[in-house]
Amino acid sequence: MPALLINDVTLLDATGRDPAPHSSVLCESGRIARIGAAGSIAAADGGRVVDGGGRTLMPGLTDAHVHFGITAHSDNDPPESLLSYALKVIDNIRIALDEGFTTVRDAGRLDTAFAAAVESGEIAGPRILPSGSFLSQTGGHGDQRSRWSDDAPAIVPGLIAQTEICDGVDAVRRAARTQIRRGATQVKLMASGGIMSPSDPIDSQQFSVEEMAAAVREAHAYGRYVMAHCYTAEAMTNALDAGVRSLEHGSFMTEAVARRMVEAEAYLVPTVVIMEILARASGIPEFSRKKLDRVRAALADAVAIARAAGVRIGSGSDLLGPRQRRRASEIAELAKHIGAMEAIVAATRTNAELFRMEDRIGTVEEGKDADLILVNGNPADDPGVLVQAANIQLVVKGGVVMKDVLASR
Numbered sequence: 174m175p176a177l178l179i180n181d182v183t184l185l186d187a188t189g190r191d192p193a194p195h196s197s198v199l200c201e202s203g204r205i206a207r208i209g210a211a212g213s214i215a216a217a218d219g220g221r222v223v224d225g226g227g228r229t230l231m232p233g234l235t236d237a238h239v240h241f242g243i244t245a246h247s248d249n250d251p252p253e254s255l256l257s258y259a260l261k262v263i264d265n266i267r268i269a270l271d272e273g274f275t276t277v278r279d280a281g282r283l284d285t286a287f288a289a290a291v292e293s294g295e296i297a298g299p300r301i302l303p304s305g306s307f308l309s310q311t312g313g314h315g316d317q318r319s320r321w322s323d324d325a326p327a328i329v330p331g332l333i334a335q336t337e338i339c340d341g342v343d344a345v346r347r348a349a350r351t352q353i354r355r356g357a358t359q360v361k362l363m364a365s366g367g368i369m370s371p372s373d374p375i376d377s378q379q380f381s382v383e384e385m386a387a388a389v390r391e392a393h394a395y396g397r398y399v400m401a402h403c404y405t406a407e408a409m410t411n412a413l414d415a416g417v418r419s420l421e422h423g424s425f426m427t428e429a430v431a432r433r434m435v436e437a438e439a440y441l442v443p444t445v446v447i448m449e450i451l452a453r454a455s456g457i458p459e460f461s462r463k464k465l466d467r468v469r470a471a472l473a474d475a476v477a478i479a480r481a482a483g484v485r486i487g488s489g490s491d492l493l494g495p496r497q498r499r500r501a502s503e504i505a506e507l508a509k510h511i512g513a514m515e516a517i518v519a520a521t522r523t524n525a526e527l528f529r530m531e532d533r534i535g536t537v538e539e540g541k542d543a544d545l546i547l548v549n550g551n552p553a554d555d556p557g558v559l560v561q562a563a564n565i566q567l568v569v570k571g572g573v574v575m576k577d578v579l580a581s582r
Contacts, residue, residue: 174572176201176220179545181211182230185553186537187521189514192553198230200543203572208539223579228566229551231517232537233275233299233544234559235524236500237442238421238489241265241301242283242334245494255332262287265497266298270575272500273565274299275544276534278359278524280400280421280489281307281315284334285356297575302528304361304400305352306337308345308388313379314367314402330355345384349391349399360392364401364417365408368451368464375464378407385415398529400442404468406430413437419527421489424468426475431482440527441479444491446506448472454496476510486511487527488520501559508556516556543572547579 177200184196186208195211207214216222244261245253253261266287269277277299279288288301306328309315315336318324326335334355339348349360364380366373373379389399393416400419401412406427409420413433419440423430426441434441448469451457457465479486490503501520508516525535533542547567550558558564568576 174203176206176217177223177543177569177572177574178214178216178220179223179225179230179547179567180214182225182228182547183551184208184537185229185231185517187232187518188536188538189518192229192551194227196230198537198545200545200569200572203543205537205539205541205543205545208537223547223567225547229548229553230537230545231548231552232521232535233546233568233570234273234501234504234520235488235528235534236269236274236277236490236503236520237419237487237524237527238280238444238491239269239277240280240282240491240493241269241277241287241497242279242281243493255329259332263296266291266296266301268498268562269500270298270568270570271565272498272562273546273548273559273568274500275546275568275570276300276302276525276528276530278302278489278528279304280491281305281361282334282336284330284332286331289356299570302358303356304359305355305357306334306348307402308348308352308360308362308380309336309338310363310379310384311338311340312372313377314363314365314370314373316372317370320372342383342387345380346387346391349388353391353395353397357397359397359419360388360399362388362399362401364403364412365405366464367402367404368461368468371458371460375404375467378405378411380411382411382414385412385417389416409434413439419487421491422468423479424471424475426478428478428482431479431484434479434484435482438485440485440487440523442487442489442527443472443476443479443507444489444503445472445476445510446503447491447493449506450492450496473510476507480511485523485526486515486519487524488516499560501556505557505560513556514553517552543569545569
């Protein structure tokens with residue numbers, strides 16, 4: 174691939190340092206080769222030079238909680254054709270790249286074939302760390318069956334990764350092995366009740382510690398880890414007892430749980446913006462609305478408790494259904510709780526650490542993958558500029574230019 178020199182930018186490297194104006198970054202062979210003052214780096218023969226014009230250059234954004242594969246408002250929506258479903262998933266993937274996301278972690282119900290298609294170049298999108306089907310107990314969060322149906326959700330390997338319903342240690346172990354066999358980079362399970370599922374109160378504790386520990390053991394055996402949906406302190410405690418590494422939502426956080434998370438070096442992905450989106454949405458069932466109101470009211474305190482204790486806070490949007498645009502709204506919303514720079518670091522460096530990819534992505538440093546975005550405005554002052562795709566002028570993934578608004582001017 175040709176070399177790329179991005180000249181005269183304000184460098185926001187996401188290491189925690191203040192943005193550095195009048196900087197240049199040289200990318201060669203898919204990596205960041207050199208960083209220096211504007212004008213101090215010579216362009217490579219045959220390479221391209223981009224005039225950054227003082228815009229902000231920063232790491233490609235990451236999202237630790239995506240649901241590209243959930244395309245409908247709810248599982249009660251009229252069924253769609255397989256072709257329509259696939260096209261919607263591909264559209265979700267492409268939109269994320271256009272909005273500046275270069276790496277995302279799937280939080281369940283995206284078939285691993287889509288991640289493989291991105292990796293091979295068949296689909297233009299962020300690299301995807303897939304979970305495949307998420308694991309749910311009978312009647313748990315993710316079990317969307319009506320109370321009069323015992324039919325398991327249809328799983329179509331290579332296209333549709335529905336919920337894997339499993340009960341007991343052996344069944345959970347088998348389900349975890351199945352997701353790993355299909356290419357999951359982590360295993361997702363449901364440790365508590367949820368907002369959108371019909372049969373589980375938000376306070377319900379789901380999967381025993383022994384069941385979750387079986388999934389953790391299988392994940393560890395393959396160099397992977399487990400992420401768990403959990404709202405309550407009891408569910409979070411159970412997940413930590415089982416060895417879960419990434420806790421999703423965590424809205425009823427306590428100081429005791431936060432201390433446990435720090436000791437375990439676990440991560441919290443609080444998924445802030447989806448609560449605001451659902452609160453404004455029409456057509457939300459009444460059973461979901463009541464649960465949503467409780468969770469939303471507790472979320473600010475949860476983030477504050479976790480932050481005060483020193484919990485590692487990642488950034489994940491949890492966008493689902495047709496609401497999969499303006500993904501960086503999660504960063505802007507999280508910034509209201511932890512500040513702009515911390516929210517940006519959460520969506521870059523901290524997520525990279527959570528993904529175990531900190532040696533490759535998450536910061537703009539020499540030797541790392543050239544995952545970069547060029548932004549109109551200064552996200553360190555106003556992270557809201559990241560929300561508009563039009564402000565993302567250039568997207569580079571692994572040294573390859575994936576979006577270039579400047580070239581058309």
